[in-house]
Amino acid sequence: CSLFLNYKRQKFRFSCLCHAExxxxxxxxxxxxxxxxxLSVLDCLTIFGTSSLPGTSxxxxxxxxxYGYPLMLFLEEGGVVTVCKINTQEPDELLDFDxxxxxxxxxxxxxxxxxxEAFAELDMTSEVLQITMSPDKPYFRLSTFGNAGSAHLDYPRDSDLMETFHCNQTQTNRYKISLLKPSTKALALSCKVSIRTDTRGFLSLQYMIRNEDGQICFVEYYCCPDEDIAEAEL
Structure with a gap:
């Protein structure tokens, strides 16, 4: 099962890949x-299924x-069933980041x-998040440039938080924080994240999420580098 969330005229793609099991x-x-x-309709659904009662799921x-029918959602919690009908729309062609x-x-x-921890500590008044990946120091660095000035957070390759480190060349790219923020919901639920960049500087974030039964699904997020920054540096 593949669920895709695409924003028109925005340069990122968000997809959830789940196995039938x-x-x-x-x-x-x-x-x-x-x-x-x-997606604004889905935000309204947060009023359901948020019980804080222990043992309640x-x-x-x-x-x-x-085709032409609404998406039906049935939410059951504590014996109470909520039925939601969401109108569906004709899909455009999916963004292909190749x-x-x-x-x-x-x-x-x-x-x-x-x-x-990085998202909590860095200055999110910055318009961009700069990511540096390198075989040499600083290895993996996250930087912001907000109202309080520049902030940097470094991760050494031998950090306890680092499980895999394969960097072939130094790359520094900036990505709009407004485009990255939708992925933080998946980040909050995940246990691991794979961070990849290709030759063009395109960013791939793959979040591994383990449910209560131990089963695993993945949320993949793709984002292109900030072209305005790249053109300004030319």
Whole structure:
């Protein structure tokens, strides 16, 4: 099962890749089903399934009858069922970042705890997040340039948070924080994150999420470097 969230005219793509085994019940009649929904509607669903009662969990059932029909969500919590109907839209062509493994220059796997701490400590009034990956010092550096000035956070290659470090050349690229923020929700749920860059400086963030039953799914996030910054440096 692949769920794609694409923003029109924005230069990033957010996708969730799940195996059928992660669901208690999974039945898809057609080989591929694709549609768009308004993300602002999903934000409204946060009023459901947020009980703080111990031992209470929320079950979700998703149903879709086909082209032209709404997406049906059934949320059950503590014996109470909420039914949501979300209108679907005609999908445009998916953004293709042509991000191939053979073009990957640098790759690290980091425990998500390290990236969560970075997002909490760095100055998010900055418009961009600068990422430096290098076979030499500083190895892996995150930088912001906000109202309080420049801030840098370095991770040595032998850090306890670093699980894999494969850097072939020094790369420094900047990415708009406004485009990266949607991925922080997946970051909060993940246990590991794979960070890759290709020859063009395109960024791939792959979050590994383990559910309560120990099953694993992945959320992948792609973002292009800030072209305004790159042109200004030419």
């Amino acid at each position: 992660i669901f208690q019940e999974f039945a898809v009649q057609e080989k591929s089903v694709m549609f768009w929904i308004n 929320t079950a979700l059932r998703m149903c879709y009858r086909g 991000f191939c493994s053979k073009n990957v220059v640098n790759k690290i796997i980091l425990q998500s705890e390290g990236l969560r």
